[in-house]
Structure formats: structure tokens, C-alpha cells
Amino acid sequence: MKKIIKYCLVTLVFLGISSLSAETIKVGTNANYPPFEYIDENSHIAGFDIDLVDELSKKVGFKYEIVNMGFDGLIPALKSGKIDIIAAGMSATPARKKAVDFSDSYYVTENLFIKQKSNSDINSKDDLRDKSIGVQLGTVQEQAARKLNKVNVFAVEDIFAAIMALKNGKIDAVLVDSSVGYGYLRKNDDIVEFHKEPDGSEGFSLAFDKNKHTELISKINLVIEELRNDGTYDSLLDKYELKK
Known part of the structure; x- marks a missing residue:
């Protein structure tokens, strides 16, 4: 049967x-x-x-x-x-x-916050106030970034562009999916994570x-x-x- x-x-x-x-x-x-x-x-x-x-x-x-x-x-x-x-x-x-x-x-992944290793001014999400953060357009990370208080959101089509902007000092942080973000961290020793949280999905x-x-x-x-x-x-x- x-x-x-x-x-x-x-x-x-x-x-x-x-x-x-x-x-x-x-x-x-x-x-x-x-x-x-x-x-x-x-x-x-x-x-x-x-x-x-x-x-x-x-x-x-x-x-x-x-x-x-x-x-x-x-x-x-x-x-x-x-x-x-x-x-x-x-x-x-x-x-x-x-x-x-x-x-x-x-x-299943999480939201990962990344900064330059040399940036001692950012150690938590609260430190992003009046700072700029890079995200990929249309992602849950973009939505999360826009909910942060007094944070300038730098939204791009390609997350690689956000990572490069961070490395070149044009933005202060990047918010990315953790599974993708850890890939960039493995290949770039000048950037580090400083916060991680559930993405709500x-x-x-x-x-x-x-x-x-x-x-x-x-x-x-x-x-x-x-x-x-x-x-x-x-x-x-x-x-x-x-x-x-």
C-alpha cells in the first residue's frame, strides 16, 4: 500500500x-x-x-x-x-x-558585519551611528541596514563592490550574508567581523x-x-x- x-x-x-x-x-x-x-x-x-x-x-x-x-x-x-x-x-x-x-x-545563514581590521572606532552595531555601511541591493541585509539608526546605507548590485569600497576606506562597514562574508574574510586579512545576528528568515x-x-x-x-x-x-x- x-x-x-x-x-x-x-x-x-x-x-x-x-x-x-x-x-x-x-x-x-x-x-x-x-x-x-x-x-x-x-x-x-x-x-x-x-x-x-x-x-x-x-x-x-x-x-x-x-x-x-x-x-x-x-x-x-x-x-x-x-x-x-x-x-x-x-x-x-x-x-x-x-x-x-x-x-x-x-x-541557513546569519547577518555578518565586517569592518577594516585597523578601524578601532567600530566594535559593535551601536558604533555604526553616523557611519556608512555597504550592502547588496534587494537583500535582507539591505533591509536590516536601513533599520539601523542614523546609518548611511551604500547599496550596490555587486557585494564585491561593497567589499572593495570598505577596503579602500570609502565606507565604514559591510553587512553581508555570513556564508558569503566568511569567504571574503578568508581571502582578505585586512578585514574582520565585529558582529553577527540572525537574519530573520x-x-x-x-x-x-x-x-x-x-x-x-x-x-x-x-x-x-x-x-x-x-x-x-x-x-x-x-x-x-x-x-x-
């Missing part, structure tokens, strides 16, 4: 994704967020999210095309039908859930247009769990140095 129920469930799921899988699924990302998505030495879009989508495509059964764009333009592109899925280290927040549906979370998830792909999301959630159980997920974490 359990096998029959499982077969019926999978059949219903595949029937539900037939409208999408009949054509190549367009996966929107922002390839300026290593190690989740970035341009590699061969000018290809690579990263944890890209590998995850590839694994999902094999097990769910769909072809896909990666579409690179600004992070703040991903949800509008999803809503307008220019892309079908967002795979871009996007945090599932209550506000975003009003506009899109999310898969189960596949990675359920973690990184794949996003879909609201109420349109319920069955596909269910199948993807099943496969994400399968990847966790068969060791594939851990292998990806190792590959991109994301194990905590």
Missing part, C-alpha cells in the same frame, strides 16, 4: 510539472555572490546553487537555462514570467512570501511565482531531502567550503 501511495504521489507531481518541463526552465540568478553563484575562470556561471539546480534537474527531470541578472530584479522577473525559478541564495522572508512561493530551506530557498507550481515545489522538496540523505548535499558543502 505504501508503494502504491508513493507512486501516486510522484505521478501527480510529475503531471503538475509537465507544463514547465515541456520547455527549458529559466533559472534566474545573480552571479556576484560566491560561493553560491559566481563567474568562474572559464567565464561560466558556477557555484553551490548552480550545482544544486543541476542535481535537481537530473532527479526531477527538466532541462534548464541559467539567466544572470541583478538580485533586486529577480522577483520582478519571476512575477513577469521572464524566469521560472530563482536560485540565488535568496532568503525566505515573511515579506517575500507574500509575493512568491519557496521550496524548503537548503542553507527561514534560510536560502528556491523561489517560484505565487500559487503556480505547488506540485513542482513538492517534488523539489522531496529531492532536496533525498540529496541530504544520499551524501550529495554534504559533497556540495565540502566543494564550496560551506560546512559550519
Whole structure:
């Protein structure tokens, strides 16, 4: 009986994704967020999210095309039908859930505050008053920064630009997702973290247009769990140095 129920469930799921899988699924990302998505030495879009989508495509059964764009333009592109899925280290927040549906979370991170190592004036969040802080446009970190009291927000499309502005003394701090921020800290010994806190989300998830792909999301959630159980997920974490 359990096998029959499982077969019926999978059949219903595949029937539900037939409208999408009949054509190549367009996966929107922002390839300026290593190690989740970035341009590699061969000018290809690579990263944890890209590998995850590839694994999902094999097990769910769909072809896909990666579409690179600004992070703040991903949800509008999803809503307008220019892309079908967002795979871009996007945090599932209550506000975003009003506009899109999310898969189960596949990675949980925190908000990380970074400064120049030589800056002795900043040691806590309170020290950011009347200071400037860099963030990536459209992220939960931008939202968090704009809630800080009397802080000048320097919002850019590429978090690398914010890191460079910090290193060059043009801004006082950077607020970034911890999984991305630690990557920059490992490669730049002149910058350090000075504060970390929860980002208020359920973690990184794949996003879909609201109420349109319920069955596909269910199948993807099943496969994400399968990847966790068969060791594939851990292998990806190792590959991109994301194990905590």
C-alpha cells in the first residue's frame, strides 16, 4: 500500500510539472555572490546553487537555462514570467512570501558585519551611528541596514563592490550574508567581523511565482531531502567550503 501511495504521489507531481518541463526552465540568478553563484575562470556561471539546480534537474527531470541578472530584479522577473525559478541564495522572508512561493530551506545563514581590521572606532552595531555601511541591493541585509539608526546605507548590485569600497576606506562597514562574508574574510586579512545576528528568515530557498507550481515545489522538496540523505548535499558543502 505504501508503494502504491508513493507512486501516486510522484505521478501527480510529475503531471503538475509537465507544463514547465515541456520547455527549458529559466533559472534566474545573480552571479556576484560566491560561493553560491559566481563567474568562474572559464567565464561560466558556477557555484553551490548552480550545482544544486543541476542535481535537481537530473532527479526531477527538466532541462534548464541559467539567466544572470541583478538580485533586486529577480522577483520582478519571476512575477513577469521572464524566469521560472530563482536560485540565488535568496532568503525566505515573511515579506517575500507574500509575493512568491519557496521550496524548503537548503542553507541557513546569519547577518555578518565586517569592518577594516585597523578601524578601532567600530566594535559593535551601536558604533555604526553616523557611519556608512555597504550592502547588496534587494537583500535582507539591505533591509536590516536601513533599520539601523542614523546609518548611511551604500547599496550596490555587486557585494564585491561593497567589499572593495570598505577596503579602500570609502565606507565604514559591510553587512553581508555570513556564508558569503566568511569567504571574503578568508581571502582578505585586512578585514574582520565585529558582529553577527540572525537574519530573520527561514534560510536560502528556491523561489517560484505565487500559487503556480505547488506540485513542482513538492517534488523539489522531496529531492532536496533525498540529496541530504544520499551524501550529495554534504559533497556540495565540502566543494564550496560551506560546512559550519
